[in-house]
Amino acid sequence: MVLHYAHAGACAAVLLLSSVGTLVALLITLSAVIAAYPIRLSNHLVLAWFLLAGALFVSEGELTSYVVWCLVLMFFFAALAKINHSYFSSSESCGHHFARVLISFWGLKKIRDSRVLSWLSGAGVVVAEFAASILLVDSRTRILGAVCALLLMVLFGLLCHVHFAVIVFAALLEGVHAETVSVRPWWMVCSTVGALLAVRFGNWRLYRNRRLARLNQLVFGAIAGMCTGAVASAAVQSPAPAAQIEIPSGVGALLLVMFLLNGAAPYLGIKTSYSFAMFSNLRPDHWNHYLIRRPLRPFKIDYITIDEPPGLPSLNSLNGDPQLQRIVSELHLWQYRRYTHRFLIEAERVLKEEGHLAPAVRFGRKAQNRRTTHLTVFPLTLPEPGAGVFD
Template sequence: MYKVTQAELRPQHSGLSSLFSGSIATPEQPATDATRYAIFCALWAVATLFHMAQSRIYTSQLHYVLLTLAAFVVLSKPSSVVRLLALIELQLYEVFFSLPAISNHWLFTTFVNLTILQALLWVVIKKRSLQVDRAAFLRAFAPAVRLELLVLYFFVVLHKLNWAFFSPSASCAAVLYKAQHAEALLPNSPAFILANIYLTIAIETLIPLLLIFRKTRNIGLVVGLVFHCVIAFNSYNGFYDFSSMIFAAYFLFTGYNFSTTIHRLYKNSINSWFAFKQRFSQFTLSHTLLWTALFVFLLCGIKIISKISTDYFQIIWGAYSFLYILLFLLSLYKARQYFPTRLFTLPNAFFCLLPLLVFLNGISPYIGLKTESSFAMFSNLRTEGGITNHLFIPVSAQIFDFQKDMIEVVASSDTELQRIADEGKLITFFQLKNRVADVRPARVEYIRNGQRRTFELTSAAPNDELLHKSPSLLRKFMRFRMINKVDPQPCQH
């Protein structure tokens, strides 16, 4: 790490001005790690807001309200460690409240949050002080988070290496391409759709490889930023929740010049706003007309936006992502690029724990554990029922039997199980027994191991396995997809 000036180490002040400390950075005087910490916290809070926006869950529960407020509180002073901890605490509460039904990006967010808490504990114990050095704090958790992102990309690509994903008639790449509604710009021919499948694999493989090496890192960031910016506009789903999380994680790969560029924009924007208010705050006819025109322009803009898109957060995402990419490209014009040293060097072997858990989560389908929230989103992967469509990982790799014990529900008095029967889906016995033990339906007919069986609640023995739930820890962390009885598997999350 290069030296920084005393001005950069100046104590931060309270209020919004604490977003950045010290003088404006230049290539000769780069932004400090304390500044980078504040920027990361701001981006992390923005990612939380996009997560809430995608699901429209701001006020459905009290903890959602508090989580939304916590994100804004962090944005008001992102340099605050206490505010970040409050945000993380509420995020973790929301996750454990929702498990096992959480999305892939929110689970990855959980791993990052646990890594941040791990780093905080490490810094406090190492310094034997509750006065946290934000620069040291960032340097403690950033390497592990970078490794976790690479592991995420590894499984995103690995899961797609199955014959169904390479089939134009079934591939999620084809489904999502059509949902992009880019017919006016790109062809919709079978050949182009097939090319898009291979292009998807190529891009998602290249991004982590380019990020690893310093000389190619900026190229990888540009490719990744543009890729995740574009897919966030897909009509199939609002992927800006996933993309905003990726943008925040990408920041840890960027050089100090990017932080300097953001710093300069922030300071210039604040100065321009105060200058504007000072100039036009006096009451005159021309000033009154100007403020009135601005107010009318704002109302018209809201009206136009509401007509352009029902999901106005896509417009907000567009503004946010384009600004992020523009600032990053501007930072590349600097004569010399400054990067953090030892990008993947963990401060202690203790920090291997969370990257290993991320790896375990990703490999779960291949060892017979859960298939949901295992980073296999939109991959067409099937590993259940003793059948796999993966190109080279065999079913024999499974060391647990959860996926081997598949059930076909024939009929049931429970509406959820009857829906599964009507759709012709297969589920694991793990899912069936926990559903039956939970809702205790009067009757369930199902086929297991080729044998048709009937469960009657009134005549069921007390020790009937369908009346006994799996251990709570398994139910909290294990979730399985429903699958079709015949392949190829449809595109699903």
């Protein structure tokens, strides 16, 4: 927790006084936060690290090219990962699932299972991500690419991934404006409209603390609205403010190579986590990618199955805690699921933080299957009502 407070302080320092010193402090705290993540690293932290490293170590004349290349590669890898059978299957697709969630928030439940929604959340998203990746490269089409990226990130943020969307917004502004521009009065109108729309259509009702979640969406909408105004200004500005991008030299080139290798890691058989394959249904154990038939080398995976009923509480007893409900609902499907060791560790951590007794576990391997670990979970005891740390 102290580390997160230190990082938040570094962020505030950059906002109040942007200098090399505050940026270095921010990079140090961000690196420490990333290193401290024990389970799963979020993609937005990876993107933020590369953008921040570029701001410090890439020359001013090459910074715009560097930032645009980061966006181009990110959207390319995000789209590439989704070209698999599971993502285009409406019953399994993460994209279709989240689209149905958003549609439900908007009160359009009648079209949740329509073919149009299935296509938009499947092929539509892939086309938009590839389009953003391609269009951002050329200065003549960069505004169109920025619009594609903006629309994708607005939907992403309304769903709940505000952090990722805001980081992409900042990168987009660097890509479409060659020079620093002053805030225009009508941007504030866009910001106000964005805030109101985000509160109406954003995901804040599923959180325990709805007031904070609503405030989060309010701020996100304001930022998204202002970013929309800035992109619109770049579109009507003459001559075109966007410059042709080039391959950076020196440290910039090295950072881009690192970015490229991270995004290509699933296809090299190294990892799928934080390689911008988020919500793509790309699975190392059931590889069904249409273009890349198999990774360069086989993944080494050790899945865990639960061999006894885990004695979990009913979901109704966890009303008001969506995170814990999601974890427990996955564990309730122990007969049909295989889990990663990381998921079970994270589940145990959340159960502890929520004031519940974490399940005791015992590992044992079957001799006939070296790659399957069987797990016994003993009954979970619930505390008295009101004992949760977030109540």
